[in-house]
Amino acid sequence: MAKTRSQKVKTVGALEEGFKRSKLIVLSEIKGLNVAATTKLRTELRAEKIGHTVAKISLVKKALRKAGIKTAGLEVHTQASVTYSEDETAAARILRQFSRGHDSLKILCGYFNKELIDQKKLLQLATIPSRTELLGQLVGVIAGPVRGLVTVLSGSHRGLVQVLSQIKKS
Numbered sequence: 279m280a281k282t283r284s285q286k287v288k289t290v291g292a293l294e295e296g297f298k299r300s301k302l303i304v305l306s307e308i309k310g311l312n313v314a315a316t317t318k319l320r321t322e323l324r325a326e327k328i329g330h331t332v333a334k335i336s337l338v339k340k341a342l343r344k345a346g347i348k349t350a351g352l353e354v355h356t357q358a359s360v361t362y363s364e365d366e367t368a369a370a371r372i373l374r375q376f377s378r379g380h381d382s383l384k385i386l387c388g389y390f391n392k393e394l395i396d397q398k399k400l401l402q403l404a405t406i407p408s409r410t411e412l413l414g415q416l417v418g419v420i421a422g423p424v425r426g427l428v429t430v431l432s433g434s435h436r437g438l439v440q441v442l443s444q445i446k447k448s
Contacts, residue, residue: 293341
């Protein structure tokens, strides 16, 4: 069933608001994806607070232009699945992981910080760990030398205690 003009205006408005807040926008094709798989994908995206909708490309382009994003060079068919998030890598990572088990999902292109990027760059973004994981790795790197220093400094105390213990036993 065709959408009415007011429904289209509402869709464009919702997409525009999402695009303005987003650092990453991914356009993909989900032709042939069954209802159960689509529901599972939407659930995974929603859990990470990632926006997702399916719309005609003409409405997507209109929302992109209203959000101040250039659409020159955007070559997508008549309909696209649009995923957008404030996290720089989350949307690409989830879509890439999901597409491994579902051949019907094809990542086409996207926008990173309002610049058009191709599929190859999106897949590279998907391999970058999340912000939380990177912060955890940073803490581990910073804590490593401190932990080593504490171990070295406590070694002399430990040695003294062992010597005194041996003297006490003898």
